[in-house]
Amino acid sequence: MRPRVMIVEDDAVIREIYALKFELEGYPVLAVENGQEALGAVGEFRPHFILLDMMMPIMGGLEFMQQYYSSEGELAKVIVFSNISAPSQMEAVLELGASAYWIKSDYTPDEVVSNISKFWDESDSQA
Amino acid sequence: MFFQKIRQYSGRGIFFSLAAMMAVALTATSATVYCVNQLLQSRAQASEANQTLLQTSGLLEDLVAAENSQRGFLLTGDDSYLVAYDASRQDIPHQLSRLESKAAKYGYGLKLAQARGLIDKQLAELAATITVRRDQGSEPALSLVAMGQGLGYMNGIRSSLGSITSQQTTLFNHQRGQITRYSNLAAAVSEAMLVVVIILAGLVFYLFVRAIAAARELDRAKDEFVSLASHQLRTPATGIKSVLATIMAEDFGPLTERQRYFLAKAAESNQRELSIIEELLNVAKADAGRLVLRPSEVDLRDVIDTIVNEQHRAIEAKKLKLTVKQPDQPVRLLADSEKLYMAIGNLVDNARKYTPEEGHITVSVHGRRGMVAVEVSDTGLGIDEDEIGQVFDRFQRARSVLAGNVEGTGLGLYLARRIVELHNGHIEVNSKKGRGTTFTLTLPLRRT
Secondary structure (H helix, E strand, O other), rough: OOOEEEEOOOOHHHHHHHHHHHHHHHOEEEEEEHHHHHHHHHHHHHHHOEEEEEOOOOOOOOHHHHHOOOOOOOOEEEEEOOOOHHHHHHHHHHHHHEEEEEEEEHHHHHHHHHHHHHHHHHHHOOO | OOHHHHHHOOOOOOHHHHHHHHHHHHHHHHHHHHHHHHHHHHHHHHHHHHHHHHHHHHHHHHHHHHHHHHHHHHHHHHHHHHHHHHHHHHHHHHHHHHHHHHHHHOOHHHHHHHHHHHHHHHHHHHHHHHHHHHHOOOOHHHHHHHHOOOHHHHHHHHHHHHHHHHHHHHHHHHHHHHHHHHHHHHHHHHHHHHHHHHHHHHHHHHHHHHHHHHEEEEEEEEHHHHHHHHHHHHHHHHHHHHHHHHHHHHOOOOOOOOHHHHHHHHHHHHHHHHHHHHHHHHHHHOOOOOOOOOOOEEEEHHHHHHHHHHHHHHHHHHOEEEEEEEEOOEEEEEEEHHHHHHHHHHHHEEEEOOOOOEEEEEEEEEEOOOEEEEEEEOOOOOOOHHHHHOOOOOOOOOHHHHHHHOOOOEEEEHHHHHHHHHHHOOOEEEEEEOOEEEEEEEEEEEOO
16 A cells, blocks of 8 residues: 655645656645645545645645644654755754655655655554 | 944944943043042141141240240249240240241231231240349339230230131131032032943943844844745756656656757756755855754765765766775764765865866875875866965856866855864865866864
8 A cells, every 4th residue: 555645835846746756656645735725634635644845825834733743633754845954944843743854955756755655664564 | 343243233322322431431530530639629728727727826825835934933033934935935936937938828917917016025025024033033023014015915916816817717617618518529420420320331231232132133034044045046946856857757758868868968957056056055154154064973985985976977977087095994073974075075076077088086085193184186277376375265266267168156165165164174275287186175083
């Protein structure tokens, strides 16, 4: 079974190309534009992974994480996927509970898919 | 520099307050000095008046003593009574001359002259009676006293000296009043100065604290700006990178050789753009003093292996020979591996760019006394002697490089130097025009 992946990203090009890549690789995927839409959709979609941008209109990644982690039920692994490389922000989100912080410009869709797949395999073998 | 920064963040208020503090202190000090001068003057005058009073009363006492002594001698004929008379007669002229020396200053000359006239007459009468007593016995002497004007002279003397005494008493009391007044004034000035200085010091402290807060706020705003700029610049380039990578993975169908070739060129340009953005942001951070290291234990050989792996294809494509000399043992440093990768990678990248085809690049690592040196040498263009001093400056690019149209931002060596310095190391360059260049980067080894 492939894990369900939610992409939270305001930049349309990045959102669509990543959604397409995950789909092509056979992952159930849901792409939304901001934190608020993500909060509205997590209940039904029940993602295993959330690929989360930080700087977004309406609700950014940090606020999403704060609200998401205070909700009940099983939580997805949050992977922060941002182009902001400020050490203070990295520390803040990792402290909040993010599983990883990837600088967007360092990755290609291929690499992200394969990293998520590795993550999934590891958590599968642990379970 | 310090004052400029404070002025920049606090406005001029802090300087006005400091100037006001100085003005208040200066005024108060002048006022205090004036008060102290007045006090000293009044004290001197009061002391002089006091002396005059003592001298007038001393003069009267001498006259009374001379008279008493004369009476004793007249009644008994005993010479020992005249000891006091003689002493007084000697003392009286001194007392008079002391009083005379100040007469003009205090305007009692006339009164003193009157007193002196009467004193002379009184003394002459006393002397005459004593002579009569000696020559003719007590009877004639006593009758001379009874006929004489001694009582009148003494009353006259008392009256003249009394007016001098009264004048000097008034003067003494006036000066005492002045002393009290100026003492009170000096105390009031000091207290007022203290209050004003405390208020101004409080104001200066408040402005200073506000200036520090403003400076912090500005630093935070700078960080935020760099962060935002990094996000805004990277996002579109990242979008292009993601789309290119997906097309090149043939997710949208197979590619022709020609399509693949140009897509690879586009991806290369895209990657270069991302690198330049990264470089500019790091320079912005370094300039703001916000380039921070995230150190961990690093094996320097791993950093160099990564660089060689990434760049060897480009080096080979240019038909350059690459030699890497690394020790067999781990070279442990406490360092930020990403930043070191950036610094050393830049040196290797420069060597490749500035060495003509068929040239030779050598990367070697060797330890020396608690330090490790990384040497990156090439057989490239070399640097002009007059340009070598500026190679680590921002936006500095050699003329030969510009003429040869080699790409670059002129920021790589500047950043490399900043990164190496942050690691407590240093970087130097040796170059011969047309023969090649060697960059030597020295870093402290991790102590075990």
